[in-house]
Amino acid sequence: MKKGQVVAVRDDSQVQARVKQAKKTLAATTAQVKAAQTSLDLLKKEVPISIKIAEYGVAHARAMIAEAESVLDDLTIVAPSQGMITTRVVDQGEVVNAGAPLLDLVNLDRLYLVNNPDHCLSPGMPADSVIR
Numbered sequence: 001m002k003k004g005q006v007v008a009v010r011d012d013s014q015v016q017a018r019v020k021q022a023k024k025t026l027a028a029t030t031a032q033v034k035a036a037q038t039s040l041d042l043l044k045k046e047v048p049i050s051i052k053i054a055e056y057g058v059a060h061a062r063a064m065i066a067e068a069e070s071v072l073d074d075l076t077i078v079a080p081s082q083g084m085i086t087t088r089v090v091d092q093g094e095v096v097n098a099g100a101p102l103l104d105l106v107n108l109d110r111l112y113l114v115n116n117p118d119h120c121l122s123p124g125m126p127a128d129s130v131i132r
Contacts, residue, residue, distance in 0.1 A: 083107040 001007070087104040090096055 077102065079105060081105070081107045082109065 083105045085103050086106050089101050089103055096102065
């Protein structure tokens with residue numbers, strides 16, 4: 001016999017079957033890894049697009065809210081100054097054109113009276129007299 005020469009061979013059919021099964025498992029898991037990588041690559045392309053679409057949707061919704069709030073603000077009429085309503089030109093529920101007067105509002109802080117003193121004062125009455 002020479003050095004390194006095979007002396008005997010044991011039955012290796014079971015070990016060969018395990019090696020064959022392990023190679024099949026390796027091939028299957030390698031295919032799974034490749035499929036997962038392909039899915040990941042696709043998601044890397046799709047997710048930013050989905051995020052952009054969602055961001056545009058959020059911006060659109062915010063614009064719709066701002067527009068609706070603006071319309072609501074336009075439907076509310078506020079007094080331009082403090083005062084007393086002297087005349088109501090329209091009644092509740094009436095349709096009016098833009099710019100049409102709704103009421104007369106008198107600012108009591110800036111109220112002035114135009115009067116002809118000849119009708120109120122008698123001759124000889126002091127000028128600082130209180131007329132009621």
